[in-house]
Amino acid sequence: MNRKSQNDEAITGCERVRAQLEEYVHAELTADETKVFDEHMRTCPECTSEHQLSRVLTEVIVRGCREEAPEGLKLRVVARLRSLHAEH
Numbered sequence: 443m444n445r446k447s448q449n450d451e452a453i454t455g456c457e458r459v460r461a462q463l464e465e466y467v468h469a470e471l472t473a474d475e476t477k478v479f480d481e482h483m484r485t486c487p488e489c490t491s492e493h494q495l496s497r498v499l500t501e502v503i504v505r506g507c508r509e510e511a512p513e514g515l516k517l518r519v520v521a522r523l524r525s526l527h528a529e530h
């Protein structure tokens with residue numbers, strides 16, 4: 443994948459959100475970064491959907507640490523959320 447810009451402050455769009463999604467889900471972003479994230483989520487249904495997907499996946503994976511997450515379950519969760527998103 444190409445990164446078109448390296449300028450942190452200028453990138454507030456989907457590309458940046460997707461890049462930091464995992465950190466956001468794990469609450470590893472700074473307060474400022476989280477704010478930018480929340481703002482973007484409010485205006486971008488696509489990233490909101492990606493975020494929900496990541497959150498669900500994270501829960502599945504965390505649970506899997508105790509129970510052995512079946513790979514199939516993870517894929518089913520992804521497929522279900524993707525199809526929900528596709529209905530728009």
Ligand SMILES: [Zn+2]
Pocket residue numbers: 455456457459482486488489490
């Ligand atoms: Zn977006």
